[in-house]
Amino acid sequence: MIALLARDLRLAIRAGGGFGLGLAFFLILAVLVPLGVGPDPQVLARIAPGVLWVGALLACLLSLDRIFALDWEDGSLDLLATAPIPMEGVVAIKAAAHWITTGLPLTLAAPVLGVLLNLAPAAQGWLVLSLLLGTPALSVIGTFGAALTVGLRRGGLLLSLLVLPLYVPTLIYGASVVTRGAEGLSTATPLALLAGITLGAAALLPFASAAAIRINLR
Amino acid sequence: MPDLGPYWLEVLASYIVSLVILAGLVALIWRRSARVHRDLSKLEARSRAAPRTGEHGNG
Amino acid sequence: MSLWEYANPKKFMDTTGPLVPWVAGAAAVAMATGLIWGFFLTPDDFRQGSTVRIVFIHVPAAMMAINIWVMMLVTSLVWLIRRHHVSALAAKAAAPIGLAMTVIALITGGLWGQPMWGTWWVWDPRLTSFLVLCLFYIGYIALWQAIEDPDTAADLTAVLCLVGSVFALMSRYAVFFWSQGLHQGASLSVQAGERMAADYRYPLYLCMVAFGLLFVALVLVGTRTEIRARRMKALEARARMTQGLT
Numbered sequence: 410m411i412a413l414l415a416r417d418l419r420l421a422i423r424a425g426g427g428f429g430l431g432l433a434f435f436l437i438l439a440v441l442v443p444l445g446v447g448p449d450p451q452v453l454a455r456i457a458p459g460v461l462w463v464g465a466l467l468a469c470l471l472s473l474d475r476i477f478a479l480d481w482e483d484g485s486l487d488l489l490a491t492a493p494i495p496m497e498g499v500v501a502i503k504a505a506a507h508w509i510t511t512g513l514p515l516t517l518a519a520p521v522l523g524v525l526l527n528l529a530p531a532a533q534g535w536l537v538l539s540l541l542l543g544t545p546a547l548s549v550i551g552t553f554g555a556a557l558t559v560g561l562r563r564g565g566l567l568l569s570l571l572v573l574p575l576y577v578p579t580l581i582y583g584a585s586v587v588t589r590g591a592e593g594l595s596t597a598t599p600l601a602l603l604a605g606i607t608l609g610a611a612a613l614l615p616f617a618s619a620a621a622i623r624i625n626l627r
Numbered sequence: 628m629p630d631l632g633p634y635w636l637e638v639l640a641s642y643i644v645s646l647v648i649l650a651g652l653v654a655l656i657w658r659r660s661a662r663v664h665r666d667l668s669k670l671e672a673r674s675r676a677a678p679r680t681g682e683h684g685n686g
Numbered sequence: 687m688s689l690w691e692y693a694n695p696k697k698f699m700d701t702t703g704p705l706v707p708w709v710a711g712a713a714a715v716a717m718a719t720g721l722i723w724g725f726f727l728t729p730d731d732f733r734q735g736s737t738v739r740i741v742f743i744h745v746p747a748a749m750m751a752i753n754i755w756v757m758m759l760v761t762s763l764v765w766l767i768r769r770h771h772v773s774a775l776a777a778k779a780a781a782p783i784g785l786a787m788t789v790i791a792l793i794t795g796g797l798w799g800q801p802m803w804g805t806w807w808v809w810d811p812r813l814t815s816f817l818v819l820c821l822f823y824i825g826y827i828a829l830w831q832a833i834e835d836p837d838t839a840a841d842l843t844a845v846l847c848l849v850g851s852v853f854a855l856m857s858r859y860a861v862f863f864w865s866q867g868l869h870q871g872a873s874l875s876v877q878a879g880e881r882m883a884a885d886y887r888y889p890l891y892l893c894m895v896a897f898g899l900l901f902v903a904l905v906l907v908g909t910r911t912e913i914r915a916r917r918m919k920a921l922e923a924r925a926r927m928t929q930g931l932t
Contacts, residue, residue, distance in 0.1 A: 553849060557829065557846060558829075560838070561833065570821075573821070574850070574857070578853065634736050638737055640797055641740045641744070641794040644790075645747070648790050659911055670922070671921065
């Protein structure tokens with residue numbers, strides 16, 4: 410399993426897009442939003458948590474269709490299906506690889522963009538913490554969407570349509586952690602709920618994703 | 628026609644829009660049903676294959 | 687004699703064929719009576735004025751939007767567990783009806799909200815969860831249309847329906863956490879003193895029955911269409927095969 414994780418990471422790094430594309434998108438979004446809404450620091454500070462969370466979510470979405478696409482095209486997915494590792498394990502590894510190549514860099518880059526968007530300094534820690542807790546859920550849910558659409562030639566748009574509604578709870582709790590952190594309120598409740606979603610999704614969704622992959626390979 | 632007072636536009640619009648949507652839905656489902664039914668009858672008449680699977684009713 | 691007999695497509699076709707005109711007729715009668723009663727024969731509410739009449743469309747449509755999703759969840763489960771094709775096709779046939787109901791609930795809600803709350807749309811928990819439900823319906827229908835192989839499509843949409851139900855429920859709690867809303871509570875509370883006046887209650891019940899009957903009629907017709915379409919596909923495939931052989 411570790412070999413598979415290492416292989417996926419290596420592929421993502423060599424192909425380039427993994428680290429770079431999502432991060433670049435995230436950065437562009439953080440530049441475009443002030444250009445769109447104006448440079449007023451108070452307005453920016455007010456919308457920063459939501460913008461950063463939506464940005465992270467969309468950046469995650471960008472690389473989702475590549476989770477299984479390459480393996481599907483060259484037939485490695487069929488090999489993985491007959492491998493001794495259960496499909497659930499394969500799917501979980503794929504989600505982990507996706508998180509390491511997109512979720513983790515986004516989390517690390519977020520404070521810099523927070524400064525650009527004039528996010529309250531008190532909220533910076535909460536931003537990193539909420540992204541750290543929340544982005545794994547984005548990867549796991551996204552892997553499920555990718556598993557559903559793996560057999561489709563033009564699945565990219567459909568993938569976003571399927572996955573974005575599933576991101577609603579994560580987005581709400583994640584952004585409200587940051588908003589409350591910026592206002593100095595207690596963040597315990599949304600943080601616990603966010604962690605709950607991530608743990609629940611990580612524990613249960615690989616089974617659904619594996620089922621979808623098996624159906625697609627039939 | 629009842630006197631709808633100042634809100635006549637909203638009330639009328641919601642009834643009309645809803646009925647149009649429902650009518651559209653009914654028409655769509657109806658048309659597709661009729662088309663599929665017709666095509667299937669044609670196909671069955673042409674192929675004259677005995678329905679082996681028993682998947683189909685006579686309706 | 688058990689319910690599962692109707693899972694046989696032939697039996698289903700034979701049973702529902704004569705049933706459709708009756709259900710459709712009953713739906714038409716109930717719908718006409720309920721809406722005419724609601725529109726022409728109810729008094730104005732002392733606070734809401736004539737807009738109270740929108741309730742006779744809004745509430746049944748919203749109720750059906752949720753019930754249809756639950757019905758799709760149940761039929762998806764039946765398909766995944768017992769592999770009855772009729773069940774999967776019924777879920778497929780129900781989805782566009784559910785989407786139409788959701789859209790009607792949203793539009794009539796906006797039209798009611800404009801004079802009452804002074805705005806077409808607020809990011810209120812109930813409204814937002816309905817918008818999310820609308821997105822779920824669209825995604826579900828899009829997935830059905832995107833996949834060519836019917837069994838694969840049925841399997842994948844069923845899995846999506848199960849996962850989507852869990853997430854739709856979570857979204858509902860999430861949006862209630864996110865904002866406290868303007869929307870009033872359930873219109874048909876069982877507690878005495880909170881109920882609507884009988885003037886409104888009875889036409890509302892009738893409209894609910896009408897929307898339910900309309901859904902049953904449409905889903906029966908839709909399922910029958912899907913069964914025929916599958917039969918047609920099978921016949922075409924067989925014709926191609928015999929042509930290829932000779």
